[in-house]
Amino acid sequence: MTDETEITLTVNGTEHTVEVEPRRLLVHAIREDLDLTGTHIGCDTGNCGACTVLKDGEPIKSCLMFATQADGAEILTVEGMEDLPAADDDLHPLQEGFREEHGLQCGYCTPGMLMAGKALLDENPEPEEDEIREAISGNLCRCTGYQNIVRSIEYAADELDARAATDGGAVAAADGERSADAGGEADTFCGLEDCCGGPDASGGDHAGDQFEREYLGGEET
Amino acid sequence: MKSAPFEHYEPTTTNEATSLLESLDDPTILAGGQSLVPMLRFRLANPDVVVDINGIDSLDYLREEDGYLKLGALARHADVEDSDLIDERYGSFADTAPLVADPQIRNRGTVAGSVAQADPKGDWGSVLLAHEGEIVAEGPDGERVIPADEFFLLPYDTTLGEDELITEVRIPTPEPREGSAYHKLKRKTGDYAMAGVGARLVLDDDGRIETAGIGMTAVDITNAQATDAEQHLEGERPSADLFETAGELAAEASNPESDEHGGADYKERMVDVLAQRALGDAAERAGAVRRKVTQ
Numbered sequence: 001m002t003d004e005t006e007i008t009l010t011v012n013g014t015e016h017t018v019e020v021e022p023r024r025l026l027v028h029a030i031r032e033d034l035d036l037t038g039t040h041i042g043c044d045t046g047n048c049g050a051c052t053v054l055k056d057g058e059p060i061k062s063c064l065m066f067a068t069q070a071d072g073a074e075i076l077t078v079e080g081m082e083d084l085p086a087a088d089d090d091l092h093p094l095q096e097g098f099r100e101e102h103g104l105q106c107g108y109c110t111p112g113m114l115m116a117g118k119a120l121l122d123e124n125p126e127p128e129e130d131e132i133r134e135a136i137s138g139n140l141c142r143c144t145g146y147q148n149i150v151r152s153i154e155y156a157a158d159e160l161d162a163r164a165a166t167d168g169g170a171v172a173a174a175d176g177e178r179s180a181d182a183g184g185e186a187d188t189f190c191g192l193e194d195c196c197g198g199p200d201a202s203g204g205d206h207a208g209d210q211f212e213r214e215y216l217g218g219e220e221t
Numbered sequence: 222m223k224s225a226p227f228e229h230y231e232p233t234t235t236n237e238a239t240s241l242l243e244s245l246d247d248p249t250i251l252a253g254g255q256s257l258v259p260m261l262r263f264r265l266a267n268p269d270v271v272v273d274i275n276g277i278d279s280l281d282y283l284r285e286e287d288g289y290l291k292l293g294a295l296a297r298h299a300d301v302e303d304s305d306l307i308d309e310r311y312g313s314f315a316d317t318a319p320l321v322a323d324p325q326i327r328n329r330g331t332v333a334g335s336v337a338q339a340d341p342k343g344d345w346g347s348v349l350l351a352h353e354g355e356i357v358a359e360g361p362d363g364e365r366v367i368p369a370d371e372f373f374l375l376p377y378d379t380t381l382g383e384d385e386l387i388t389e390v391r392i393p394t395p396e397p398r399e400g401s402a403y404h405k406l407k408r409k410t411g412d413y414a415m416a417g418v419g420a421r422l423v424l425d426d427d428g429r430i431e432t433a434g435i436g437m438t439a440v441d442i443t444n445a446q447a448t449d450a451e452q453h454l455e456g457e458r459p460s461a462d463l464f465e466t467a468g469e470l471a472a473e474a475s476n477p478e479s480d481e482h483g484g485a486d487y488k489e490r491m492v493d494v495l496a497q498r499a500l501g502d503a504a505e506r507a508g509a510v511r512r513k514v515t516q
């Protein structure tokens with residue numbers, strides 16, 4: 001079974017059948033078997049994100065997956081961006097954003113950044129800056145300092161939004177904002193002296209639950 | 222580098238997987254691949270046979286059942302991150318998921334795979350320790366349930382047999398007055414922890430701490446439990462003073478190494494601070510209410 005197996009990959013809408021060894025990485029299948037060299041390889045460790053593609057709509061690092069594991073999957077690479085409806089037969093608004101806002105210098109990280117940005121805007125068309133930074137946190141850029149990459153993605157979000165307004169939503173990205181907030185903490189105070197009470201402290205003696213946390217300021221993450 | 226050649230199997234049922242693991246020579250399980258693929262590429266792992274479990278649909282779940290929160294072996298970090306059930310009821314899991322690696326890795330990596338990897342810098346092992354979690358494994362002799370505190374042996378080494386498959390990791394569903402949290406210090410978003418602490422507190426009707434659990438990340442040769450700190454907390458009422466002492470005890474129990482990110486002393490101090498923060502959040506989420514200090 002170390003022999004080659006036949007797999008089917010639908011890349012940028014085109015179905016390809018390729019023969020791969022089990023050890024063949026998806027990124028090598030994309031670059032070498034399909035000759036789509038827009039997807040880059042920047043590391044051996046899974047840190048850099050240059051190899052990011054969308055597999056069935058989700059961003060993944062194609063260097064951390066074997067090609068056999070993508071058998072039957074739909075893959076989007078940077079080469080497919082211009083064929084997306086939002087590109088309008090030209091550059092995709094994300095690509096346009098990187099051009100307008102100088103979101104690249106050497107360009108090595110750019111394909112991965114574009115795919116990470118695409119995944120973000122599909123799920124969250126109006127991201128805040130911290131959400132953009134989180135979305136590209138698996139992508140390293142050694143040139144730009146990230147500021148302009150963030151601006152580029154903001155540009156694309158605005159552009160897509162403006163078009164959606166004129167098109168009545170035809171090219172609007174899918175909805176579905178991830179909730180970033182974890183847990184349900186609330187500062188609740190009962191108003192009674194020396195008793196916690198509080199809206200959710202119904203019944204029972206809660207006096208013992210009191211504690212202060214003022215000594216712990218700030219967030220470490 | 223490319224990994225060495227290997228044979229490759231794709232079972233679609235747990236039975237098929239366990240009989241493959243039993244009959245094949247030196248098989249390696251492939252789950253999310255987010256740790257294994259780099260190890261194969263560096264040839265730190267050179268298995269002859271890889272058993273890819275991603276096709277076993279029955280292992281893809283995250284649910285409450287029989288008094289447990291159960292995560293099947295294919296529950297990914299992102300499944301935890303996106304789950305409403307987790308957001309509503311499991312503070313420590315909701316804290317941890319978005320702090321593991323980056324979005325791409327969270328889409329593939331599994332919680333069970335992370336536990337199996339037994340990297341002392343892995344986050345989930347600490348959370349399982351704090352929750353008295355269990356690892357459910359399927360092997361030639363059937364099912365075995367391993368308490369988390371009997372699972373981790375050494376870095377990358379566990380009590381799991383080579384022919385055993387983790388089918389599930391689980392923790393008890395929350396008691397009426399329970400809260401949990403996870404705090405992690407890292408150099409930048411997406412990095413492994415320099416130090417991390419998970420805490421779980423169960424309060425009794427009287428508001429005293431009935432059960433306390435504290436798990437620590439990246440400060441010992443495995444994910445480690447802060448037993449002395451846990452014992453110090455039990456039977457007491459939550460308070461800043463109490464948590465301060467518990468933080469100190471956790472720091473004492475930790476055993477970090479100096480590296481490029483910080484000295485051992487600094488990391489111990491961070492364990493202290495992170496433990497206090499995690500305990501504070503856990504207490505609040507358990508329904509203990511913060512008092513405004515006016516005097």
Ligand SMILES: Cc1cc2nc3c(=O)[nH]c(=O)nc-3n(C[C@H](O)[C@H](O)[C@H](O)COP(=O)(O)OP(=O)(O)OC[C@H]3O[C@@H](n4cnc5c(N)ncnc54)[C@H](O)[C@@H]3O)c2cc1C
Nearest residue numbers: 046252253254255256257322330331334335337343344387
């Ligand atoms: C850049 C980067 C950053 C990361 N940052 C973090 C981080 O901050 N925190 C963190 O916790 N992790 C981090 N990780 C690791 C990540 O969480 C992995 O997903 C996890 O360690 C392994 O899970 P996996 O499903 O990918 O397992 P795999 O890589 O497929 O397997 C890992 C090991 O576990 C074994 N295994 C897997 N599943 C099973 C099973 N069901 N039964 C028995 N054995 C099994 C495999 O044989 C292998 O030995 C990071 C990884 C990378 C590449």
Ligand code: FES
Nearest residue numbers: 042048049051063
């Ligand atoms: S090449 Fe895939 S993460 Fe660097």
Ligand code: FES
Nearest residue numbers: 105107141142143
């Ligand atoms: S533009 Fe050079 S690495 Fe990002």
